[in-house]
Amino acid sequence: MLAKYYYTYMCSGNECEWSRGRWVRSEEEPLYTNETCRFIPPNQDCVGNGRPDTGYMRWRWEPLGCVLPAFDANEFLRFMRNKKMLFVGDSISRNHMQSLLCALSQVPSSVNCTLFLCIFWQVSLLVVFFLLLLFCKTFHVSEL
Numbered sequence: 001m002l003a004k005y006y007y008t009y010m011c012s013g014n015e016c017e018w019s020r021g022r023w024v025r026s027e028e029e030p031l032y033t034n035e036t037c038r039f040i041p042p043n044q045d046c047v048g049n050g051r052p053d054t055g056y057m058r059w060r061w062e063p064l065g066c067v068l069p070a071f072d073a074n075e076f077l078r079f080m081r082n083k084k085m086l087f088v089g090d091s092i093s094r095n096h097m098q099s100l101l102c103a104l105s106q107v108p109s110s111v112n113c114t115l116f117l118c119i120f121w122q123v124s125l126l127v128v129f130f131l132l133l134l135f136c137k138t139f140h141v142s143e144l
Contacts, residue, residue: 016066023059030057031071037102039113044098073107081123088130097129 033054034045042048046056061068087097101118105111110121118127 016063018063018068021061021063024062026058026060028058028060028070031073032102032106033057037105039098039101039105044095071103073104077104077107077109077120077123077125080125082125084126084128086128086130089132094129094131097127101127 034040034047047054087093101113104120109123112119112121116129116131119125120127
């Protein structure tokens with residue numbers, strides 16, 4: 001049996017389940033666009049590749065029981081000072097890393113990046129992506 005982990009946050013005395021909620025339309029401007037983020041490669045540039053609408057950029061996660069505060073890149077960088085962050089996985093993990101880097105790139109800072117590694121020099125934050133091609137062990141039905 002798989003264990004279930006819920007990240008909780010106390011909002012006005014109510015427990016908030018970050019993992020349970022729904023996607024809702026947002027009228028807020030997106031944190032970044034294909035034009036403002038250098039971490040979106042050309043093959044993932046929806047607008048640059050001819051997608052005419054931008055509605056897909058205007059969604060946000062609304063957890064059950066509380067309001068999720070807006071992402072604050074400055075606060076995130078302060079919190080992550082002198083830390084390392086590792087994204088391990090496939091292209092979905094890479095997309096999560098790219099999204100975080102795009103959100104953080106809105107803060108003027110000195111950042112050096114290679115294909116799988118970024119260093120934010122002012123706060124000594126290291127962000128790394130490690131590609132895993134195979135996640136799980138396969139089982140034969142008779143082993144279960």
